Amino acid sequence: MTVDINLxxxxxKIYINELxxxxxxxxxxxxxxxxxxxxxLADLLGRIKAKSVTLIAIPDGEAYKNLDTLNLILEQLxxxxxxxxxxxxxxxxxxVSDITGFAASIYQRGIDFIxxxxxxxxxxxxxxxxxxxxxxKFGKNxxxxxxxxxxxxxxxxxxxxxxxxxxxxxxxxxxxMAVMFDGKFFEFFKKSDLKAKDDVIxxxxxxxxxxxxIVNQDEKESxxxxxxxxxxxxxxxxxxxxxxxKFLHGEAVAIGINMANNLAxxxxxxxxxxxxxxxxVLEKFSLPVSYKIKDTKNFYEHFxxxxxxxxxxxxxxxxxxxxxxxxxxxxxxxxxxxxxxxxI
Amino acid sequence: MTVDINLxxxxxKIYINELxxxxxxxxxxxxxxxxxxxxxLADLLGRIKAKSVTLIAIPDGEAYKNLDTLNLILEQLxxxxxxxxxxxxxxxxxxVSDITGFAASIYQRGIDFIxxxxxxxxxxxxxxxxxxxxxxKFGKNxxxxxxxxxxxxxxxxxxxxxxxxxxxxxxxxxxxMAVMFDGKFFEFFKKSDLKAKDDVIxxxxxxxxxxxxIVNQDEKESxxxxxxxxxxxxxxxxxxxxxxxKFLHGEAVAIGINMANNLAxxxxxxxxxxxxxxxxVLEKFSLPVSYKIKDTKNFYEHFxxxxxxxxxxxxxxxxxxxxxxxxxxxxxxxxxxxxxxxxI
Numbered sequence: 001m002t003v004d005i006n007l008x009x010x011x012x013k014i015y016i017n018e019l020x021x022x023x024x025x026x027x028x029x030x031x032x033x034x035x036x037x038x039x040x041l042a043d044l045l046g047r048i049k050a051k052s053v054t055l056i057a058i059p060d061g062e063a064y065k066n067l068d069t070l071n072l073i074l075e076q077l078x079x080x081x082x083x084x085x086x087x088x089x090x091x092x093x094x095x096v097s098d099i100t101g102f103a104a105s106i107y108q109r110g111i112d113f114i115x116x117x118x119x120x121x122x123x124x125x126x127x128x129x130x131x132x133x134x135x136x137k138f139g140k141n142x143x144x145x146x147x148x149x150x151x152x153x154x155x156x157x158x159x160x161x162x163x164x165x166x167x168x169x170x171x172x173x174x175x176x177m178a179v180m181f182d183g184k185f186f187e188f189f190k191k192s193d194l195k196a197k198d199d200v201i202x203x204x205x206x207x208x209x210x211x212x213x214i215v216n217q218d219e220k221e222s223x224x225x226x227x228x229x230x231x232x233x234x235x236x237x238x239x240x241x242x243x244x245x246k247f248l249h250g251e252a253v254a255i256g257i258n259m260a261n262n263l264a265x266x267x268x269x270x271x272x273x274x275x276x277x278x279x280x281v282l283e284k285f286s287l288p289v290s291y292k293i294k295d296t297k298n299f300y301e302h303f304x305x306x307x308x309x310x311x312x313x314x315x316x317x318x319x320x321x322x323x324x325x326x327x328x329x330x331x332x333x334x335x336x337x338x339x340x341x342x343x344i
Numbered sequence: 345m346t347v348d349i350n351l352x353x354x355x356x357k358i359y360i361n362e363l364x365x366x367x368x369x370x371x372x373x374x375x376x377x378x379x380x381x382x383x384x385l386a387d388l389l390g391r392i393k394a395k396s397v398t399l400i401a402i403p404d405g406e407a408y409k410n411l412d413t414l415n416l417i418l419e420q421l422x423x424x425x426x427x428x429x430x431x432x433x434x435x436x437x438x439x440v441s442d443i444t445g446f447a448a449s450i451y452q453r454g455i456d457f458i459x460x461x462x463x464x465x466x467x468x469x470x471x472x473x474x475x476x477x478x479x480x481k482f483g484k485n486x487x488x489x490x491x492x493x494x495x496x497x498x499x500x501x502x503x504x505x506x507x508x509x510x511x512x513x514x515x516x517x518x519x520x521m522a523v524m525f526d527g528k529f530f531e532f533f534k535k536s537d538l539k540a541k542d543d544v545i546x547x548x549x550x551x552x553x554x555x556x557x558i559v560n561q562d563e564k565e566s567x568x569x570x571x572x573x574x575x576x577x578x579x580x581x582x583x584x585x586x587x588x589x590k591f592l593h594g595e596a597v598a599i600g601i602n603m604a605n606n607l608a609x610x611x612x613x614x615x616x617x618x619x620x621x622x623x624x625v626l627e628k629f630s631l632p633v634s635y636k637i638k639d640t641k642n643f644y645e646h647f648x649x650x651x652x653x654x655x656x657x658x659x660x661x662x663x664x665x666x667x668x669x670x671x672x673x674x675x676x677x678x679x680x681x682x683x684x685x686x687x688i
Binding site for chain 2: 081102105106136141142146
């Protein structure tokens with residue numbers, strides 16, 4: 001099946017479990033990481049027809065989503081003499097697609113980009129929205145661009161080689177969407193253990209459609225799209241404090257969801273039982289829900305560097321019951337500190 | 345007066361010799377170089393009202409339009425905690441505006457950008473079109489983005505402190521536009537010595553309007569906009585071979601124009617007399633028209649890396665009489681080599 005992302009000149013299709021042969025008039029660069037490359041590169045190369053194909057393998061891990069790796073990708077593209085009619089393909093998880101999309105957006109002021117996500121997280125989250133970027137010492141995704149792919153190919157075959165922990169990290173982002181937008185979809189997570197392929201396809205389709213709806217309304221994140229950052233305000237600080245190495249992104253988001261729910265409870269937006277339901281679903285998929293905060297004041301200050309905080313006002317994305325959201329930018333510091341203290 | 349650049353959501357105005365006070369709700373970063381900063385920063389700061397203003401001075405010169413300087417700018421913006429509602433202002437020539445526009449386009453995935461060009465070249469050329477970028481060891485402007493400013497302020501007061509050589513470099517780009525698009529405008533260069541302020545305002549207005557017309561038709565350089573690269577195919581190689589240090593960009597363009605005209609003559613597109621008229625106007629403004637090529641084959645090979653050469657076909661932008669252009673991508677290598685040999 002396919003899902004259309006309608007963005008005028010930047011429209012594209014997301015193909016779910018549809019195998020396509022990829023044909024190009026020009027040259028192609030394929031960026032993957034060493035782990036995914038060993039498993040899936042041969043399969044992909046067998047389906048590409050192009051003038052020339054250049055392979056670029058980057059080290060595996062969020063720690064490499066930085067300026068040095070970006071520069072390494074760009075230099076290899078220049079060495080291979082890719083021109084403005086060339087296409088860059090990302091084969092991998094969020095790190096590969098974020099950095100490859102960014103490279104495509106700035107190589108000779110922008111060349112075509114195709115995204116082939118191989119993790120559940122990047123299928124449900126990173127494959128829609130056109131966010132590209134890299135991390136630096138100040139935080140996550142602080143340098144980047146909005147750049148839409150020409151096409152996205154999601155396929156569950158890639159999930160067969162995905163470690164369980166990474167699969168669960170993807171489930172966290174799916175749960176995030178259910179809690180924010182769709183109470184019925186949340187019920188699905190109570191029933192399914194996601195062992196059946198059809199359940200996984202349903203999950204991907206559902207998430208892609210929810211996110212496509214949001215992005216169609218708000219391509220550059222000036223309004224409702226910010227809701228997708230539920231859990232992320234907390235998660236970004238946690239990832240930064242643990243050097244992007246202790247938790248997978250989705251795991252940090254699971255903790256962030258639980259922290260946001262704790263705050264939502266204090267504001268009367270979520271009942272104790274609803275908060276517990278969400279926590280139990282997260283735990284069912286072996287996701288972490290707590291993190292020891294060393295210095296609550298320092299943790300709070302870190303929020304202010306977040307891209308979503310306008311002029312130092314901290315914006316919290318909170319559930320308003322399960323299936324609805326509320327954006328609050330006037331939460332009292334004491335209340336947030338109180339929430340953070342429950343995680344010491 | 346103002347010139348409108350109509351690009352739907354990305355529309356903006358170019359103000360020519362209109363002084364405006366600049367007011368912002370959010371924070372502002374001002375990027376300038378050390379030379380321009382010493383002359384004009386105080387004047388600009390007196391006109392800015394903002395929540396906070398952060399100054400960033402980069403070294404003066406094309407050699408610094410690189411990844412290191414870009415990173416230095418970004419880090420200072422993060423240190424100053426500029427958020428997504430902040431604005432970045434470029435005060436300087438093409439180097440400052442190219443790198444500042446690029447920084448604005450990737451800082452937190454894009455913040456507002458205002459351009460205040462202080463050289464004639466950046467007023468007539470870089471102020472319209474949204475091209476941003478940096479150089480690397482493979483060539484000029486090979487990394488960058490298309491990113492439109494929110495406003496451009498051109499003012500002839502800045503030209504009072506501009507060295508003559510740099511003024512002439514700007515005139516070269518203006519002559520380029522006249523030869524490509526407007527035979528009557530070319531006559532202006534035969535008559536005026538550009539000492540009168542009104543003549544300079546006329547020149548800026550004329551160039552901005554010509555370029556605005558082109559960019560309105562072709563925002564991302566898929567077609568007619570390539571014509572603005574008349575002289576540049578040759579100029580980029582010259583600049584690269586001389587490490588961006590011997591010639592100013594406009595000077596290299598002047599040489600490139602003369603080389604392109606030589607080739608156009610061989611193709612019967614330009615008469616010997618027309619070629620001479622253009623050369624004489626260039627020389628009238630003390631612009632160089634020749635460059636000793638050491639290795640013609642090597643010079644030719646370098647064309648192929650140019651962004652404008654699709655799939656290794658080299659595209660030449662040539663005058664078709666004065667005031668008209670012709671794009672040729674089937675020029676025989678021997679003919680080009682013959683032209684290059686006349687510059688040995």
